[in-house]
Amino acid sequence: xQQGEEDPQALSIQEGExxxxxxxxKTSINNLQWYRQNSGRGLVHLILIRSNxxxxxxxxxxxxxxxxxxxxxLLITASRAADTASYFCAxxxxxxxxxGKLIFGQxxxxxxxx
Amino acid sequence: xxxxxxxxxxxxxxxGKKLTVTCSQNMNHEYMSWYRQDPxxxxxxxxxxxxxxxxxKGDVPxxxxxxxxxxxxxxxxLESPSPNQTSLYFCASSQGRWxxxxxxxxxxxxxT
Numbered sequence: 001x002q003q004g005e006e007d008p009q010a011l012s013i014q015e016g017e018x019x020x021x022x023x024x025x026k027t028s029i030n031n032l033q034w035y036r037q038n039s040g041r042g043l044v045h046l047i048l049i050r051s052n053x054x055x056x057x058x059x060x061x062x063x064x065x066x067x068x069x070x071x072x073x074l075l076i077t078a079s080r081a082a083d084t085a086s087y088f089c090a091x092x093x094x095x096x097x098x099x100g101k102l103i104f105g106q107x108x109x110x111x112x113x114x
Numbered sequence: 115x116x117x118x119x120x121x122x123x124x125x126x127x128x129x130g131k132k133l134t135v136t137c138s139q140n141m142n143h144e145y146m147s148w149y150r151q152d153p154x155x156x157x158x159x160x161x162x163x164x165x166x167x168x169x170x171k172g173d174v175p176x177x178x179x180x181x182x183x184x185x186x187x188x189x190x191x192l193e194s195p196s197p198n199q200t201s202l203y204f205c206a207s208s209q210g211r212w213x214x215x216x217x218x219x220x221x222x223x224x225x226t
Contacts, residue, residue, distance in 0.1 A: 030212060031212060033215075040222070041219055041220065042118070042204055042206075042217030042218050042219045042220055043157075043215070044217070045214035045216070048214055088156075088157070101162065101172060101173070102159075102215065104156050104157040105156065106154075106156050
């Protein structure tokens with residue numbers, strides 16, 4: 001079963017608005033990552049937040065992590081049409097050993113209308 | 115330019131015809147992995163490798179083989195492809211097990 005579940009599944013906003021996506025997971029983690037995928041292309045890493053961090057910023061991106069609620073959110077401020085993509089959270093579960101396996105959520109599809 | 119290169123981008127084949135999808139990275143990464151992406155199922159790990167000659171199964175290894183003879187290359191082999199292996203495949207690499215992954219652009223495989 002998927003560790004990460006994103007919400008909403010789809011989001012449509014106007015350029016300039018903020019977009020917030022949420023991710024919930026089930027087990028304890030070492031870190032949580034967010035990736036972006038343009039249609040049919042490879043995923044691009046956006047940001048990594050460790051389990052002992054609560055908030056992290058990168059440019060127009062802000063990620064929060066609440067380990068007590070097992071949830072994370074990705075905020076994209078002042079969105080642009082180029083932000084149109086699918087966004088995935090990915091977690092590595094504590095105890096997953098040497099696999100380095102990231103468990104990806106189903107993703108949020110974001111459409112930014114010009 | 116740092117990148118993960120997969121070939122081919124698109125592949126249509128018939129059941130049972132052996133095929134290989136190549137993957138190469140130029141970042142001297144130790145960790146490499148293969149994922150498949152299917153609608154409704156998300157990304158699932160097929161195999162991973164922590165270094166040369168060190169490979170192990172992921173979540174969905176059945177029907178696939180891999181090898182890691184050189185650090186930069188990590189080919190995915192389908193000895194006898196079946197229609198349920200129709201999918202979008204991604205190779206990825208990273209500096210270490212828990213470092214951010216660099217993905218290739220994907221290989222869209224159709225098995226008829």
